[in-house]
Amino acid sequence: MTPDHPPGLDLDRLRGLLDAERPGLVSGPLTGRLIEGGRSNLTYAVSDGAAKWVVRRPPLGHVLATAHDMKREHRVISALHPTAVPVPRPVLLCEDESVLGAPFYVMDFVEGTPYRTAEQLAPLGPRRTRDAVLGLVDTLVELHAVEPGEVGLADFGRPEGFLDRQLRRWGKQLDASRNRELPGIDELHAALGRELPASPAPTVIHGDYRLDNVLLGDDDKITAILDWEMSTLGDPLTDLGLLVMYSVPLGLPDSPVSTTATAAGHPAPAEIVERYATRSGRDVAAVSWYSAFAWFKLAVILEGIHYRYTLGQTVGAGFDRIGELVPVFIEHGLTTLQEG
Template sequence: MEDTVKPAPGAAGQPVPDGGDPPGLDLVRLRAHLDAERPGLVAGELTARLIEGGRSNLTYAVTDGTARWVVRRPPLGHVLATAHDMGREFTVISALHPTAVPVPEPVLLCQDEEVLGAPFYVMEFVDGTAYRTAGQLAALGPERTREVVLGLVDTLVELHAVAPEAAGLAGFGRPEGFLERQLRRWGKQLAASRSRDLPGIDALQAALGAALPASPEPTVVHGDYRLDNVLIGTDGAVRAVLDWEMSTLGDPLTDLGLLAMYSAPLPIADSPVSTAGDAPGHPSPAELVERYAERSGRDTSAISWYTAFAYFKLAVILEGIHYRFTLGRTVGAGFDRIGQLVPVFIERGLTILDKEL
């Protein structure tokens, strides 16, 4: 789960020196596979760069000098295939591409590990900006920032309006008992990464379990829906929703609760967790929930539970990262400050359960 910490904002990618291949991407083998499976797609020699700022899967921008694509593959040396399921990502963007949900056009899925050493898929390259910080949004101005974030809510409404059966996603998940399984899953994650006393976290888990809401009709759930997982065009519109690793069929309000959580400013300067909620013009969590309710027609009266669950989930993820940091198993900047965020998320989760957004 190290991917919760985003690299420095504004990094467009790492060019590959001396015309070599980026780690994990053999361009000669990729070109041969594309020529065999999609004859005529590639017109010239391929070059590539590793795109920074994505989730744990490796993402590359690839071009033949005329056209551009994106290649996604699991991280090098990965062990848990279920956490990096290329087929799952490709399935959901293929199903959603004909709908109103903006996703890149899928090009090709390769499950043969002989090609690149792991399964991978190729999709359209979409121009756009992933806004990760309040500073980046501030450059747009308050009015434009508000439009961008409200557009993010409207896109979530479009996603949750997709009928899974009609999109060919009837078997994409197990929506029955979704919230119970989610809470149990993250409780197990917490138990596996406990290395210190965390006042309040057991109380938060217990309170969530005692107040499970009744889920609405299941929908396609993104699982990590937030501003820095979409690309925004120069017109302020959402051009593409990215990072579908955690997508499934389940309770749509889990997406809304997560978005509300990420829209609340954090009281820590230079937080290693991406947040833009304190940007001038950024709508409040309550405004986002109100807009979602108005446009989707769903009852959002239990949103405090879903937001508190989002705080619990991220507290567990951050504690796992902190634990790995103490063992010397993290690489990069910002990991030394992850641990101090965990109590903040626990406290906010407990607080939000007792009041409305």
């Protein structure tokens, strides 16, 4: 494949589909490139020289077990696009695998920058960095203010027993990749189970809400929230807990986990929580549990990556250092829960 015809993206078949389903949309030959980033699904930028779109599809060689992710992602951005929540405009969903070999969807390309590290934020300076992160909190409040039933998402998840299911799910994930002693992780898992809070009314949640999953425009305002593959109906404070976790500096130079928390001007966790509480009106008294759960969840994810590394199943740089991060995340989780 040439750079303009990346693997997994048959531009001729895509053009044929767009011409049939959205006549007049495309005005010239299509080119495409793979956009780096994202945890699992593949993202391509496609252009006809005048306009640009984005194509999202499952990874190559993907089996059908989670092929519905495309339908869910398309459904949630379609539902949210008319609201105040900034998402790209959906163009179409294609579940016919004969086109690209897997289900996929197309949406408008949105201009903006994803900030993944403190170094990338540095040119903004402290004030702009602070405003950008507080804007991230305000946009989360906007998302959680959407009434699921009013946008056709009343059946988008099973909020009853959400936290208990999440805790059991990540416990099973841990067991699946357990091949070394991890002091404290079972203690953290058990303590989270004992102190399970009562969830507020369910909302649409993003599931992986952080600065590098949004695009910021030239005015530092959010132009789009991306990567909706983990979205569902559930406890909104899980999104807040994850955002708080990512706002704690790890104190590890050259960490392979993206962090923007050490950028000058980045608001402290307490300010983020206060901003969310004030703007949303929600009770955030149990936020320590939610951020401790986020530390546990990330520890499990990182241990899974480390496990695959030990089996020789990872490709790329930095995987050799993932394993040493896991105890740090466990310790933060235990400390956060005790402080709560």
